[in-house]
Amino acid sequence: MDNSSALLESQIQKLDDKIKASNFPSDLLEKIESMINLLKATLRGGNASFINFETVSNYVNWIISLPFNKETKDILDLNHAKETLDKNHYGLLSVKNRILEYLSSIILSMQNDPTGGIIRAPILCLIGLVGTGKTTLAYSVSEALGRKFERIPFGGMGDARAIRGQSRAFADAEPGSIIKKIVHSQSKNPVILLDELDRVTENARADIMGVLVELLDPEQNRAFTDHYIDYPFDLSHVLFVATANNTTNISTAVLDRLEIVQMPSYTDDEKLAIGKSYLFPKIRKQTGLSENQLAVDDSVWPFIIRPLGFDAGIRSLERTLEGICRKTARLIVEGRVPQGSYIHITSENYKQFLPT
Numbered sequence: 001m002d003n004s005s006a007l008l009e010s011q012i013q014k015l016d017d018k019i020k021a022s023n024f025p026s027d028l029l030e031k032i033e034s035m036i037n038l039l040k041a042t043l044r045g046g047n048a049s050f051i052n053f054e055t056v057s058n059y060v061n062w063i064i065s066l067p068f069n070k071e072t073k074d075i076l077d078l079n080h081a082k083e084t085l086d087k088n089h090y091g092l093l094s095v096k097n098r099i100l101e102y103l104s105s106i107i108l109s110m111q112n113d114p115t116g117g118i119i120r121a122p123i124l125c126l127i128g129l130v131g132t133g134k135t136t137l138a139y140s141v142s143e144a145l146g147r148k149f150e151r152i153p154f155g156g157m158g159d160a161r162a163i164r165g166q167s168r169a170f171a172d173a174e175p176g177s178i179i180k181k182i183v184h185s186q187s188k189n190p191v192i193l194l195d196e197l198d199r200v201t202e203n204a205r206a207d208i209m210g211v212l213v214e215l216l217d218p219e220q221n222r223a224f225t226d227h228y229i230d231y232p233f234d235l236s237h238v239l240f241v242a243t244a245n246n247t248t249n250i251s252t253a254v255l256d257r258l259e260i261v262q263m264p265s266y267t268d269d270e271k272l273a274i275g276k277s278y279l280f281p282k283i284r285k286q287t288g289l290s291e292n293q294l295a296v297d298d299s300v301w302p303f304i305i306r307p308l309g310f311d312a313g314i315r316s317l318e319r320t321l322e323g324i325c326r327k328t329a330r331l332i333v334e335g336r337v338p339q340g341s342y343i344h345i346t347s348e349n350y351k352q353f354l355p356t
Contacts, residue, residue: 005043008053012039015057022064028231032060059168059228062175065183066233072187074145076107081144088140089133090278091270098261099124099137103144106239123216125197125242125255128263131313134243135195137263141241142191150181150192155199160207163215165228175228178215182233189237197254198244209251216240216257266314271305275317283318287325292342294328299347303354323355 016036024032035056042052075081081103085096102124124141126134135151142149152163165176175183181192200208214220215235223232242258244250250258266274284294296304304320328343337343345353 009043011053011057012036012043015053015060018064019060023069024063025068028063031231032063035059055168062179062183062229063231065186066179066229067182067186067188068233070187071189071237072147074107074110074147074189076110078104078107084144085137085140088136088143090274091266092133092137092264095126095137095261095263099141102259103141106145122259123240123242123257124261125244125247125258126261126263127244127247129245129265129313131315132263132265133313134263135193138191138193138195138241138243141239145191145239147239148185148187148190150185150190151195152177152181152192153195154208155196156201157199157208158201158204160204160211161227163208163211165226167227168230173228175226178224178235179226179229179233182235182238188234189239191239191241194240194242196244197242198246198249200249205249205251209254212254213251213257216254268302268305271314271317272301274314275301275305275321279314279318279321283321283325287322287329289325289329289332293332294325294343294345296324296345297347300345300350303350320355324353327353 019029019032019036039053039056078100082096082100085099089096102122124138126137128134138151139149157163161176163176163178165179166173174180178192181190182188194212197212215224218236221238222234222236224235225232247255247260280296281291284291304324305317324345331337331343
């Protein structure tokens with residue numbers, strides 16, 4: 001036996017040992033062992049190659065990484081959920097109440113069925129304009145329940161295989177994003193955000209919506225089969241949350257499985273509170289400024305909130321504050337601020353600090 005064959009035999013044996021040490025379902029173990037036995041047979045026949053081994057090894061490593069029996073323990077405390085939502089989001093009372101009702105349904109289901117049956121709570125779909133807090137609300141749901149959080153961006157997705165994976169018959173095949181996120185979370189019950197469902201490409205919309213119909217149905221997703229893994233994986237413990245700017249491009253069959261929660265626009269008063277109490281201190285610190293190096297007069301905040309007119313979300317407010325803090329930082333670094341002094345933004349000088 002030459003050196004390459006001896007090395008390959010050693011690698012196959014290591015892979016075999018790794019499989020024996022893992023806890024697979026019996027039928028899946030049988031399938032993988034047959035693949036290993038085939039590798040060993042081709043090695044004995046002198047036809048084995050590192051390419052074949054690499055293909056089998058990649059597949060086995062993905063299978064070993066799947067959390068078939070791993071779950072995070074849920075926090076079944078509605079008061080904790082309310083505190084989490086209030087901590088992460090200012091205002092949005094109607095939306096937070098809907099989410100608390102949704103979490104109440106989940107908590108009650110789990111308390112009544114601690115064995116971990118299928119959760120039949122509706123799948124939330126947060127609909128709203130850019131910057132209204134859809135993604136951070138989804139994260140708050142995972143934080144409230146103490147679950148891992150994963151996000152799948154659908155913006156620009158042009159192939160259903162990105163979700164369901166590609167058959168191992170193709171070169172460079174790999175699992176789809178659902179299995180990848182499950183592996184990354186190392187938990188079979190994460191919160192998975194399906195972000196911007198309405199922004200998939202037009203030519204792939206029908207195929208992607210078809211996969212979503214199966215994915216969002218607890219009767220079907222308990223045996224979700226990724227084309228690469230080619231073995232059913234139970235997704236019924238996953239909590240899916242979706243977001244979109246509008247429902248126009250979401251198929252009726254998918255909408256039928258979603259509970260729409262409309263995200264309202266922030267009022268100027270809400271933006272003022274968010275800007276002064278949350279965003280400004282955070283951004284000032286991120287920019288390297290201390291609390292006594294930059295002060296903003298109350299009279300300036302209306303111009304900061306609406307530098308270019310109305311905006312439904314808070315992203316433009318965030319960008320404006322970032323611009324103000326960066327300009328201040330530059331003045332200090334260039335030595336244009338006297339030692340021990342500070343920048344004071346007033347109604348007379350605010351224009352030179354606003355981003356242009």
